[in-house]
Amino acid sequence: MTPNSTVCVIIAAKNAAATISRAVRSALAEQAVAEVIVVDDGSTDNTGAEVLSADDGTGRLKLTGFERNRGPAAARNHAIEASTAPLIAILDADDFFLPGRFTHILAEDQWDFIADNIVFVKEESVGQIRNGVQKFQRQARLLDLEAFITGNISQRGKQRGEIGFLKPVMRREFLDRHQLRYKEDLRLGEDYDLYARALVAGARYKVIHSCGYGAVVRHDSLSGKHRTDDLKRLYEADQAILANDNLTKAQRSLLERHEKHVRDRYELRHFLDLKNQRGPLSALAYALRHPGAVPAIVGGIAADKSAALTAKPAPKQTSTSAALRYLLPASPETERP
Incomplete structure (x- = not known):
């Protein structure tokens, strides 16, 4: 090396x-x-x-x-x-890293950030994962800010697969030149925020589809737990990015959409917190004082109830490979003759 x-x-x-x-x-x-x-x-x-x-x-x-x-x-x-x-x-x-992860990553050039595919695996299946991970073609591509923001808006009822989950390798020189570090008041979406700001600063963010990162799915994972205020800080981070005058119209529109997506989640969570902690009247009083939050609250409650009524039991997994899920769709690597 x-x-x-x-x-x-x-x-x-x-x-x-x-x-x-x-x-x-x-x-x-x-x-x-x-x-x-x-x-x-x-x-x-x-x-x-x-x-x-x-x-x-x-x-x-x-x-x-x-x-x-x-x-x-x-x-x-x-x-x-x-x-x-x-x-x-x-x-x-x-x-954990899969063996040889950096061999694939460092074979690429012309990037400031580079990420590869992620395989999600349950804790109980980690020991059997080595022979079950699919080999994919690298299929290198550049990720721009618009694609990144779009890929970080989750959809209700679908498994989470936001591009912000990617774990890129970053060039120190780019971070230092643009004075980029993680925002320490964020405990949710700190990765998303750093990568978004890097893309605004002109980072060449390359993605390859070969898989080198294993993400363990655990019921007690700290990343799956966040406070209501964490959502507030995240949409405020979007608002800080939106203050940049150099954004294009398309970039600004997508960032505003992401900011609203997170802010709506906050408003629903905040309303439910008030209801659980202080009672329905306190929650209703908040909604009356903040009429702009009402659509997010009503829509969120309706969607949650609908999802609960239509929920289906998760299918049983019959093998380790069937239990694996990949963040990025990719083409299998073809065997050489």
């Missing part, structure tokens, strides 16, 4: 003792990885000890941390400042 193709993997971890060693080992197994920096974000379990148990003795692993929890954005910023490699890769503490 040349110096310009070495990678620092950064992992933010909070109470991740059950999974962190797997994540660290998968990163250290990659030859392109020069550093693995784990930030223990105020854990109250033995996350730190589990990190050190995965050390391979090469000197590439560094453990640092906060005494109190500050959130994944702050942890990742801390790791970026502590790292020296020219390329930065994000790995969540309960996820």
Whole structure:
């Protein structure tokens, strides 16, 4: 590997003792990885000890941390400042890299950000995943801001597959040149916000469809839990991007659509929180004071009730490969004769 193709993997971890060693080992197994920096974000379990148990003795692993929890954005910023490699890769503490991930990624050129396909797998199936992951053609393409925003608007009743789930490798030089870091007040959508701001700044965001990232689906995942105020901060982040005068009309329209999508979710959640915590009259009073929120509240409640009435039981999985789901549609890799 040349110096310009070495990678620092950064992992933010909070109470991740059950999974962190797997994540660290998968990163250290990659030859392109020069550093693995784990930030223990105020854990109250033995996350730190589990990190050190995965050390391979090469000197590439560094453990640092906060005494109190500050959130994944702050942890990742801390790791970026502590790292020296020219390329930065994000790995969540309960996820893992598939062998050879960076071989495919670093074969591409002319990018500032580059991401590959993600396979979603249930925790109980991780041990059998190696032989079940499909090999896909790389099919490299550039992702512009319009496609990115469109791909981050979830649709009710469909499995979540927002492009913001992608875990790109990022060039430090681009981040530093445009003074880009994670917004530390965000605990939801911090990845989406950073990538959107990078695209506004002109980032070349390349996507390849070969699969190198394993995302573990867990019922107790921290990423699946967020407060109502987290939604508020996320739509406010959209509003901050919308203040940029250099956006095209199409970009502005899509960002406004995403902002409204998140704001509607906030209004519904806030109304239901008031109803549960202070009673129906308090929730109704809020709706009367904020008539602009009423369509989101009424529409959201109606959609939730409709979804509950029409919900179907999940199909039973009969094999490990059937239990796998991929974020990006892709063409199978053809075998060479």
